Amino acid sequence: MPSDQRLHPSSFVFAVAGHLKNFLVPGLVVLFTAGVSGADWQVWTMAGIIPLAGFGLIRSLSYRYRLDDSELVVRTGFVFRNERHIPYARIQNVEVIQNVFHRLLGVVEVKIETGATNEDEARLQVVSVRAHQEIRDRVFAHRTEPLRAEAAAPGDGTIILTLPARELLLSGLIANRSAVVIAAAFGVVWELGLFDFFFTWTFGDKLTGRDIAAQVARAIAGRGLPSPWYLSLAAGTMLALFAGVTVISMVWAYVRLYGFTLRRVGDDLLAEFGLFTRIATTIPLRRIQTLTVFEGPLYRFFARASVKVETAGGEAADERVSRREPLVPIIGRIHLQQFLQQVLPDIDATRAEWRPAETRAVRREFRQTTVIAIVVTSFFVVMLKFWSLLLLMLLLFLARVHARRYVASLGWALVDNAVLFRRGWMWRRFTAARFSKMQAVALHQSPFDRRYGMARVQVDTAGANDGSDAVYIPYLSSATARALHDRLAAEASRTSFEW
Amino acid sequence: MEPSADPPVAESVADGVTRPLDPRVIPLDRLAGYILTASLSAILALATLVTWIAADSWWVPTALTVAWPLLTAGLLWLSYAWPGIDYRYHTYCVDERGIEIRHGVFWRSVENVPRSRVQHIDVSQGPLERRFGLGKLSIYTAGTEYALVALRGLTHERALRIRDHLLPGESQDAV
Numbered sequence: 001m002p003s004d005q006r007l008h009p010s011s012f013v014f015a016v017a018g019h020l021k022n023f024l025v026p027g028l029v030v031l032f033t034a035g036v037s038g039a040d041w042q043v044w045t046m047a048g049i050i051p052l053a054g055f056g057l058i059r060s061l062s063y064r065y066r067l068d069d070s071e072l073v074v075r076t077g078f079v080f081r082n083e084r085h086i087p088y089a090r091i092q093n094v095e096v097i098q099n100v101f102h103r104l105l106g107v108v109e110v111k112i113e114t115g116a117t118n119e120d121e122a123r124l125q126v127v128s129v130r131a132h133q134e135i136r137d138r139v140f141a142h143r144t145e146p147l148r149a150e151a152a153a154p155g156d157g158t159i160i161l162t163l164p165a166r167e168l169l170l171s172g173l174i175a176n177r178s179a180v181v182i183a184a185a186f187g188v189v190w191e192l193g194l195f196d197f198f199f200t201w202t203f204g205d206k207l208t209g210r211d212i213a214a215q216v217a218r219a220i221a222g223r224g225l226p227s228p229w230y231l232s233l234a235a236g237t238m239l240a241l242f243a244g245v246t247v248i249s250m251v252w253a254y255v256r257l258y259g260f261t262l263r264r265v266g267d268d269l270l271a272e273f274g275l276f277t278r279i280a281t282t283i284p285l286r287r288i289q290t291l292t293v294f295e296g297p298l299y300r301f302f303a304r305a306s307v308k309v310e311t312a313g314g315e316a317a318d319e320r321v322s323r324r325e326p327l328v329p330i331i332g333r334i335h336l337q338q339f340l341q342q343v344l345p346d347i348d349a350t351r352a353e354w355r356p357a358e359t360r361a362v363r364r365e366f367r368q369t370t371v372i373a374i375v376v377t378s379f380f381v382v383m384l385k386f387w388s389l390l391l392l393m394l395l396l397f398l399a400r401v402h403a404r405r406y407v408a409s410l411g412w413a414l415v416d417n418a419v420l421f422r423r424g425w426m427w428r429r430f431t432a433a434r435f436s437k438m439q440a441v442a443l444h445q446s447p448f449d450r451r452y453g454m455a456r457v458q459v460d461t462a463g464a465n466d467g468s469d470a471v472y473i474p475y476l477s478s479a480t481a482r483a484l485h486d487r488l489a490a491e492a493s494r495t496s497f498e499w
Numbered sequence: 500m501e502p503s504a505d506p507p508v509a510e511s512v513a514d515g516v517t518r519p520l521d522p523r524v525i526p527l528d529r530l531a532g533y534i535l536t537a538s539l540s541a542i543l544a545l546a547t548l549v550t551w552i553a554a555d556s557w558w559v560p561t562a563l564t565v566a567w568p569l570l571t572a573g574l575l576w577l578s579y580a581w582p583g584i585d586y587r588y589h590t591y592c593v594d595e596r597g598i599e600i601r602h603g604v605f606w607r608s609v610e611n612v613p614r615s616r617v618q619h620i621d622v623s624q625g626p627l628e629r630r631f632g633l634g635k636l637s638i639y640t641a642g643t644e645y646a647l648v649a650l651r652g653l654t655h656e657r658a659l660r661i662r663d664h665l666l667p668g669e670s671q672d673a674v
Contacts, residue, residue, distance in 0.1 A: 439616045439642030443609040450607070460642035470643075485609060493596035493613035497641065 004064040004075070008107045008128050015060035015125060016053045017101075023049045065124060067138040072112065074122045086112065086122060088139050096132065099277040108132050112139075157265030160342050161328060161335070163257060171330035172253025174298040175306075176246055257329060264342060271327065283327065287311045289437045289461040291344060292469040293336065294326070295428040303333045309343075310463040344418075347432055352413035352420050358454060361407045361475035369399035412473050412484070419459060419488060421471045433471050435488070436495035437461050443485040445478075455481035459488060512660045515594035517601075523631045524652030525582045531627060532578025540571040591650055593661055598638070600650055612648050616640045620662045624655055634658035638665065 059076055066073040072086045095111040102108055107126040127135070163171075258275035269283045289310045299305050307328040331339060340349060373395035381388045405425035413420040419438075422430045440460040449455050455478050459471040476484065547563040554560055584604055592599045597613040621637040628634060634655035638648045653661070 439612075439640040440645035440648065441611045442645065445603075445607040447605050458644075460640070460645040462641040462643065464643040485611065489599070489611040489613060490596065492611075493615055496615045 002067050004066050005127075005131065007060065007063050007065075007124060008105070008126050008131070010105050010107060011063070011126050012057050012060045014101075014109070015056035018125070019049065019052045019056045060125070063124075065122070067135065072122065072135075072139070084122065088141075091139055094136060094139060095282070096280050097277065102126060110135060157263040157270065159261060159263050160269070161260075161262040161331065161339060163260040163330065165254065167330050167332075168254045168257050168260065169250045170302060170304065171257065171306075172250035173246060174296070174302065174304065175253070175329065176249045253329070260329070262328065269327070269343065283309065283311055285343070288343070288434075289463050290431055290433045290469060290471070291340075292432075293340075293430040295333075297426055299330075300428070304330050305333055305336055306330055307336075307339070307343075308469060310461065310465075310469065344432060347415055347418045347420075347434070349413075349415065349420055349430075349432065352415050354411040354413045354420075354422075355480075357407055357410035357473070357475035358452075358477050359407065360452060361410075361454065362403045364448065364452060364475070365407055366399055366403035369402055370396060373399050407475060410473070410475060414484075414487065419471060421473055429469065431469055431471055433459055433461055435491040436497060438488065438492040439497070441485055441488045441492060443481055453478050457481050457484050457488070512657065512664050513593050513595050515592060517590050517592040520586060520589050520591070520652035521633060521654050521657075522586070523633060523654075525586050527627060527631045527633060527652070528582035528585070529578055532582065533575070536571065536574040536578050539574065540567070543567050543570060586652075589652065593664060598648075598650075598661070598665060600648065610645065610648055612638055612640055612645070614665050614667070616642075617665050617667070620666055622655070622658045622662050628655075636661055 058078060062076055062078050064075045066075075070088055072088065072091075074084045074086070076082050091112055095113065097109045097111070098107075105126075107128055109126050110124040110132055112122040112124070124135075255275045257273045260273040261271070263270045263272075264285075267285050269285060270280065271283070272278065272280045292308045292310075293305050294308065295305045306326040308326040328339070337350065340347075373392060376395060377388050377392045380391060384391060402425075406423075409423055409425040409428065411422045417436070418432050418434045420430070420432050422428070438459050439462060442458040442460065444456045444458060445454075455476055456472065456474045457476060458473075461470070464470045473481075473484070543563070544567060547560060547567055550560040550563055585602075588604050588607065589602045591601070595614075597611060597616075599609060599611045601607070601609050618639045618641055620639065622634050623637065624634045628651075632654055633651070634653055634657075635649060635651040636653060636658045638650070640646060640648065650658075650661075
């Protein structure tokens with residue numbers, strides 16, 4: 001009879017630290033504001049951390065797990081006891097996280113997921129590396145499949161993709177999403193005048209951030225141009241800020257994705273990455289519901305793309321590899337075809353016969369965008385006066401270009417096992433959804449659709465939380481839409497669904 | 500779809516015929532509409548009364564007094580007319596492959612759920628539905644937007660039969 005195992009003796013440190021981390025940011029804010037305003041009751045609210053940390057401590061000390069013949073048994077709690085049985089056969093993924101502190105102590109955090117829930121079925125925080133080995137061996141000893149990614153030693157399987165440093169930096173440059181956030185935050189701080197002190201200190205006079213914003217506003221309102229000195233300072237600040245944020249983004253991508261390796265082991269994909277915190281995550285190929293290739297303007301400029309897969313059941317074990325993150329943050333476009341063949345061997349997108357959307361839809365798309373253009377312009381009428389006509393003309397021109405390009409970019413195709421859908425001309429997306437993963441098929445007709453004899457076809461899959469990656473084909477003629485809908489429904493009913 | 504060679508006890512629900520809902524759903528929806536109208540109307544009447552007593556301005560209570568009968572009449576008319584219009588555009592079709600539901604007066608939709616994708620099914624009956632002998636079929640799939648596909652306005656007995664047909668086990672067709 002296997003005996004109960006305790007967690008690693010250092011576990012309580014991580015359990016308490018986990019709670020402390022949540023209090024770090026609010027704690028700093030409170031301490032800072034209290035230091036300024038001298039209100040110390042706020043400091044006392046931070047005492048709320050003590051029961052929470054104590055709770056974590058108790059949980060950690062009471063945690064026991066047992067590796068039975070066919071199941072993992074986890075027991076927690078001193079007063080309110082809980083015992084959870086997890087059959088090995090139901091375990092989808094054993095995820096391992098090792099950050100710097102884990103490495104120092106020679107321990108790992110192990111998360112065990114089954115397909116059933118969105119949360120970890122069991123989280124062993126933390127166990128020794130040897131204990132992890134034992135868990136892995138036990139869990140995967142019963143697998144009938146010859147080789148499982150989780151059970152694989154490093155180096156097993158075939159390497160599909162590795163990302164060298166240059167690619168990592170490039171991905172940081174392209175996916176510079178944090179720039180928006182930081183720029184917005186900076187704008188707020190600027191407007192609040194928190195830089196006044198800094199500016200006064202640097203330039204020695206009353207040159208404040210708000211002044212620059214006010215000058216620009218005045219210039220737009222037609223009350224005289226700001227001095228070139230102001231303008232160049234504002235532009236220079238923005239440029240420096242943008243460059244700084246981009247560098248941070250690139251460094252972050254380098255640190256986070258360091259040593260990115262995607263391997264195929266048996267029927268699973270195994271992605272490993274991270275400089276300080278190593279993350280290993282597994283995606284069984286059969287659990288891929290849809291696959292989307294994304295090419296934004298910058299991606300196309302560098303002849304790159306990113307690939308995202310939606311999986312169902314069992315949230316990826318760590319928020320850092322959540323489903324919203326791409327599976328492949330960056331891949332050269334020349335390698336894309338080969339990559340898709342390895343990940344979706346049963347879908348041959350190269351032989352797809354693409355069918356277009358209705359060209360009549362250009363007018364409809366143009367009209368819709370025109371409405372947006374008019375609304376946008378109306379916001380500026382007061383400020384721009386007659387110049388708003390110019391703005392409207394410009395927006396209408398863009399609407400025209402957009403309508404034609406967008407409708408031309410739409411396309412769908414049926415291949416042996418899947419439906420393919422592509423859309424977008426600036427932000428291009430290509431999505432493949434297997435017939436066997438389609439849950440429901442729907443056909444929609446708005447009043448406008450009916451007037452033009454058109455319809456839209458929607459394919460619903462599991463885990464399609466990000467609507468922009470779903471198969472939702474607009475602007476089909478009613479007859480085409482109906483035929484496609486019926487065909488998809490028939491194909492779906494012909495296959496059986498497995499998670 | 501060709502009919503199955505061995506007929507079950509009752510005639511199969513999987514006949515591939517597009518059917519309207521049970522007509523009793525019209526009085527049911529009207530009744531529900533009247534109840535809703537009455538509640539809203541009562542709330543509005545109360546609000547009008549309160550403003551007459553408490554508000555300083557004269558135009559707010561006046562406007563409410565004018566709006567109250569208009570709104571009530573409008574809602575009454577809608578409660579009466581809408582169920583009939585909605586009924587005309589609400590159909591379903593069950594066959595061997597699954598179920599297809601059409602609905603929507605202005606924004607029309609056709610929803611198709613294959614049998615093999617049905618995770619589980621609820622048949623429920625509210626207090627009003629029970630009076631009219633109707634039931635609601637709730638089909639759950641593993642999908643996201645169509646995680647729940649509902650079909651109401653069926654006789655309770657028919658809802659149960661459709662459930663039995665859609666759930667696997669009865670006749671597991673080869674896939």
